[in-house]
Amino acid sequence: xWWPGIITEERSVAIVHEFEYLKPKTLKEALHAVAKNRxxxxxxxxxxxxxxxxxxxxxxxxxxxxxxxRELKKIVLKGRILNVGALVTFxxxxxxRVIQSKFPVLTEIAGKVAxxxxxxxxxxxxxxxxxxxxxxxxxxxxxxxxxxxxKAVRGGRMIPAKKWFLQARKTAIKPGEIVTxxxxxxxxxxxxxxxxxxxxxxxxxxxxxxxxVWMGKKGQSRVAFGSVGxxxxxxxxxxxxxxxxxxxxAVLDLAKELVSExxxxxxxxxxxKEYRLHMCKIMLERALLSxxxxxxxxxxxxxxxxx
Amino acid sequence: MMMKKSISFQLNKEMxxxxxxxxxxxxxxxxxxxxxxxPKCGCDRGDCGTCTVVIDGKTVRxxxxxxxxxxxxxxxxxxxVMNQGQINPLQQMFLDxxxxxxxxxxxxxxxxxxxxxxxxxxxxxxxVQEGLxxxxxxxxxYTPIIxxxxxxxxxxxxxRE
Numbered sequence: 001x002w003w004p005g006i007i008t009e010e011r012s013v014a015i016v017h018e019f020e021y022l023k024p025k026t027l028k029e030a031l032h033a034v035a036k037n038r039x040x041x042x043x044x045x046x047x048x049x050x051x052x053x054x055x056x057x058x059x060x061x062x063x064x065x066x067x068x069x070r071e072l073k074k075i076v077l078k079g080r081i082l083n084v085g086a087l088v089t090f091x092x093x094x095x096x097r098v099i100q101s102k103f104p105v106l107t108e109i110a111g112k113v114a115x116x117x118x119x120x121x122x123x124x125x126x127x128x129x130x131x132x133x134x135x136x137x138x139x140x141x142x143x144x145x146x147x148x149x150x151k152a153v154r155g156g157r158m159i160p161a162k163k164w165f166l167q168a169r170k171t172a173i174k175p176g177e178i179v180t181x182x183x184x185x186x187x188x189x190x191x192x193x194x195x196x197x198x199x200x201x202x203x204x205x206x207x208x209x210x211x212x213v214w215m216g217k218k219g220q221s222r223v224a225f226g227s228v229g230x231x232x233x234x235x236x237x238x239x240x241x242x243x244x245x246x247x248x249x250a251v252l253d254l255a256k257e258l259v260s261e262x263x264x265x266x267x268x269x270x271x272x273k274e275y276r277l278h279m280c281k282i283m284l285e286r287a288l289l290s291x292x293x294x295x296x297x298x299x300x301x302x303x304x305x306x307x
Numbered sequence: 308m309m310m311k312k313s314i315s316f317q318l319n320k321e322m323x324x325x326x327x328x329x330x331x332x333x334x335x336x337x338x339x340x341x342x343x344x345x346p347k348c349g350c351d352r353g354d355c356g357t358c359t360v361v362i363d364g365k366t367v368r369x370x371x372x373x374x375x376x377x378x379x380x381x382x383x384x385x386x387x388v389m390n391q392g393q394i395n396p397l398q399q400m401f402l403d404x405x406x407x408x409x410x411x412x413x414x415x416x417x418x419x420x421x422x423x424x425x426x427x428x429x430x431x432x433x434x435v436q437e438g439l440x441x442x443x444x445x446x447x448x449y450t451p452i453i454x455x456x457x458x459x460x461x462x463x464x465x466x467r468e
Binding site: 019050051120 | 309310312328329330331351352353354356359365366367368372373375376419422423436437438440442
């Protein structure tokens with residue numbers, strides 16, 4: 001029966017699309033499953049995937065739930081390389097002692113992702129596989145020259161973060177491949193980072209713009225932006241300009257001027273491009289000064305809202 | 308044809324076995340097939356927190372979980388945090404402070420606050436705000452809810468770090 005005037009919602013509670021489900025016990029089994037099924041999609045936290053299934057924006061023939069692969073749930077520091085497994089959630093990143101002591105800015109980033117209930121489930125690797133422009137994990141991985149490790153039946157590949165993000169929602173992963181972990185090389189030089197995320201309100205929101213910086217004691221600096229381009233963007237000109245310099249007002253002013261050469265924001269439902277650009281400059285300045293203060297030991301506590 | 312699969316899990320300390328289709332959502336299974344009605348469908352996209360349930364000790368958005376994923380897990384809903392059929396001290400505090408009006412957000416708020424208090428038994432105002440940021444309330448506003456959690460944590464107005 002059809003009632004005039006009743007609007008049928010495009011999004012409904014139920015998932016209409018039908019698919020098969022597999023929860024492999026070993027990575028090998030998972031790799032064979034995705035190799036055989038071109039229509040297979042991987043499920044880790046599912047906070048993006050299940051939403052997409054409900055919207056009908058994806059139509060996998062098979063869902064491979066990788067939560068049974070315990071070897072992907074590890075955070076390991078090997079020398080100066082921090083390895084984060086594909087099943088590590090944002091909540092686990094925040095609670096990791098290793099990360100709190102060796103790369104605390106990653107706890108700050110993880111803490112800015114959505115809300116507790118999402119962070120308990122969502123993974124960093126899932127975040128970079130969804131690769132939406134506003135992803136929180138992008139800027140840090142890009143700026144720190146992280147490597148994304150993928151495996152397929154025939155062997156593995158290591159993809160640098162700067163070659164990973166191709167377009168909005170498009171990454172360098174190929175059919176049949178599974179990301180096993182991400183490795184972040186921690187700099188030799190002592191330093192500190194800072195991540196500032198601009199949302200429409202305090203609490204959970206997607207980023208309107210975000211800035212990640214890392215500064216070394218000896219004058220190295222790394223800068224990347226999120227939500228102001230189709231992919232996360234590295235601020236290489238700003239990095240060159242800042243190299244070895246003290247953050248005096250003139251240096252900061254020029255750094256802020258360079259922002260418009262690094263980012264390409266658009267106007268959308270969350271903000272205008274002018275606002276995004278303006279706020280990127282302000283956030284860059286605050287992030288740089290906060291990182292510098294953190295090196296000195298009198299910076300803002302990690303996770304504190306700076307905007 | 309999708310293959311239905313039999314899954315078993317603990318729901319509020321009771322074992323359950325049920326056949327599910329791979330595309331069945333956890334929230335729908337709980338509400339429509341098992342009849343556990345405390346988790347609500349609000350936004351259906353993980354933003355509002357009314358569908359909050361606890362899986363293996365952690366709050367999650369049941370609207371973003373497939374039912375088939377909870378095979379072998381321990382689930383707790385608001386029904387499971389009652390104390391032998393009585394409301395627990397946190398719930399009593401909420402009641403005493405009259406923090407809810409319509410109550411739609413209450414199950415999610417209570418589960419999120421419970422998780423927060425397990426992690427931070429004497430939370431600061433910021434910790435409570437952060438812990439409940441993913442649970443939206445559209446009527447009382449957040450102040451009475453946050454105040455009640457703080458008072459339950461032993462410090463009216465918020466503990467110091």
